[in-house]
Amino acid sequence: MANKCVSCNNCGHTGWSENRGNFLITIVLAIFFVVPAIIYEIWRRTGLGVCESCGSDLVVPSNSCATNKPSDVGDLIILGxxxxxxxxxxxxxxxxxxxxxxxxxxxxxxxxxxxxRDLEGNCLRSGMSYYHKQGEYPILKDGKTLALDQIQKDCKGSKDGKYKAP
Ligand SMILES: [Zn+2]
Structure with missing residues (x-):
């Protein structure tokens, strides 16, 4: 995380470092690509950060900051x-x-x-409705053959599940 006490080799300022990069870039990235935005935001917070006075990254760690360290709450909300x-x-x-x-x-x-078995079952059903329509159910026109016997015979080995009248 940035927010480290640093002294700047560029302007000589000593103070709490800020995140490098620009939060606006994170926002723009987040609108289009959330994952790169997260990576960018994590990158901003790694390292020593940049000088809060001039924005230079030519900073070295220091322990002579006069003020209190700024709060990290905003950072935690953004990362959350x-x-x-x-x-x-x-x-x-x-x-x-x-x-x-x-x-x-x-x-x-x-x-x-x-x-x-399914095919023969489908064939049986369509055969029964066929003979119902013909008025030949349950006995065929010849008066002695059971429609069901005829259908079962015709449906044996059915390839497409459709009844074909003989
Ligand atoms: Zn500086």
């Missing part, structure tokens, strides 16, 4: 807000990536395969 925003962005990116991956997977997923 950026941290929360960064967390939200990371979660959102994960969610987006997850749904993108799922969409991709689903695109490539094969159609669910119906078993032979």
């Amino acid at each position: 807000v950026l941290g929360v925003a960064g967390g939200i962005v990371v979660v959102a990116i994960y969610a987006l990536a997850g749904s993108a991956i799922n969409a991709y997977k689903n695109r490539n997923a094969p159609e669910p395969q119906l078993s032979q």
